[in-house]
Amino acid sequence: MADVFKKVPVKEQDPKVRATNFEEVCLGYKKEEAMEEAARCIGCKLDKAQCVTGCPVSINIPGFIREVKEGNFEKAYQIISESSALPAVCGRVCPQETQCEGKCIRGLKGEAISIGKLERFVADWAKENGVKPAPAKEKNGHKVAVIGSGPAGLTCAGDLARLGYDVTIFEALHKAGGVLVYGIPEFRLPKDKVVAAEVENVKSLGVKIETNVVIGKSTTVDALLKEEGFEAVFIGSGAGLPMFMGIPGEQANGVFSANEYLTRNNLMKAYRDDYDTPISRGKKVVVVGGGNVAMDAARTALRLGAEVHIVYRRSEAELLARKEEVHHAKEEGVIFDLLTNPVEILADENSWVKGIRCIRMELGEPDASGRRRPVEVPGSEFEIEADTVIMSLGTSPNPLISSTTYGLDINRRKCIVADEEFGQTSKEGVFAGGDAVTGAATVILAMGAGKAGARGIDRFIQGSKS
């Protein structure tokens, strides 16, 4: 009998092997493993279940796990689908340790239930067995536009379609999915098997997706409302422009934003020989930053054949990335230079990166974020040899939509202002959510905001009808 205090282990590709390929790292549970793991769940009553309070979209977790335990996977899928349009994605990329699993009662003594892995199992099973989310009700004839096809936009569109709305998503890029296609790499989130399949599920609800439309350029929010007959608009346009440090040498050849590096590799598939887009395959790569984006950039560079260092100014405890990603990165051989901050990028006479000068840091008093503030250790500067530097320092909002939409308020950080419950912005009929509102956050929070937007739009349109 398995140890009930321990998670049923999940199979993964061997670190040495996977460090050289782009196949998915985690192989997921098999049927028997999933049922065994589900059997560890105590089955808290729904109104008492802590895991549900930890989930930003309040999935009925004990409910679906009970069905998994019984082997009723289709039922489990329909339960999850009531709350989430992207379970195969969330099962793979949510920070479960701080959400559902972080609250799990089992976790008080022993290990929490592997809720994420179970969710993933159910979603993958549904796909393999051709099970689709429950279809839309009758069409109600109201037209709604959604801007952006990331998790916020897809969720909002899916929810509205299920309520009978006629929804069109406008996407700037040539492929739908937002960060799920251009940011998060294949080895963590397979594009065809998972992302494209989830997008197809949303489309199967009747949602139309028009790619290659940049709102603010190809047309505007006001034109959608006034000229194209949309009664409401949801803006889920994402986090925006990459930030740089402003240190000397940042314009040298071989310095990339993580967004560029990952877009080339993931959206444009530069890692494959049969695609035209090039990527700089460094030999020694330094990634600056400590979030999921930094981990993804580092592990991508590793797979492209480089020795990779992560340079982060705080300590391991403050790394913002999911625990599993840090763990995987280490296993694969990424070198962590913690409590280290870059001060200059060094370039050769042809303006190519040849190294990065850093300074050691130590932790001081807690800052506004509650984390201990890193302070420089005087005289501790040193150099790391590198031919590529990838900056993963966060983003600042893209003004394309806010500057072209009359009456749409933004806050001090230039994010769109929208309320949490309904996604209502300062402009009538216009709703927003996801990274465009909060700044870079998580898939599941963006989905939660998409749901709020759908509620808000439904209330707005039904209200104005009566």
Next chain:
Amino acid sequence: MYKIRKAKELAANIYLMDVEAPRVAKHCLPGQFVIVKVDETSERIPLTICDYDSENGIVTIVFQPVGASTLKMKNLKAGDAFEDFVGPLGQPSDLTKEDPKELKKKNIVFVGGGVGTAPVYPQIKWLHEHGITADCIIGARTKDLIILEEEMKAVSHLYLTTDDGSYVRKGMGTDVLRDLVVNQGKKYDLCIAIGPMIMMKFVCLLTKELGIPTVVSMNPIMVDGTGMCGACRLMVGDEVKFACVDGPEFDGHQVDFDLAMKRQQMYKTEEGRAKLFFEEGQTHHGGCGQC
């Protein structure tokens, strides 16, 4: 899909295409660009808009094949289609934001080089439609590379020049500009230079000397074209600017051309590799008798 209505070779290895893209045609203005992608495996290629017909939903592009994806592009014919065609991107030319009455008081000179001639065209055409006929200097390496001569002549005072003297006169665009200002006493309030970076750099050095404010249209490496990736960043004065959202037009006297040119070299080797692969693939296709 975005259907190609017309495709023709304008000059040796310079191609023009009319593409059906109603959303772009309806909203674009001179100075803006599009990003095109031939098929699933192609790169996203930024191209400045050369002409547009809002009523019929047509956008005209002109390009010179250099990498694997543009080589694929040149093989497309009328009736074929681009998988992706997005825009208009970037800021319209400042000209379009000025009061035409004020603009009329200005003497404007354009300097275009190579395929850079194409994006000059919508600007002089736009000015001409607003009652202004600008001077326009077009330089090409040799006679065969001169494009859109008749079209340009119809909407500007055109001065042609070729590096090798095979047509009209011998010399660079900068030589003509110097001649017009220094020897012929022309006075210009604004110069707009579009072409290869090296050409724009030399125009700017000259206009700085002559005291003519100058706008250039930058064409750095881009990926998404919406501001998301930062590949196209430039130094303009002491500021980092993204050509795709802040530009593509900038004050030429503020742009750090040397840096921009170095950055443009970045993928030379990788792109070269992709091109080689493509061409070898082609040879293989025709040559081996197996396929």
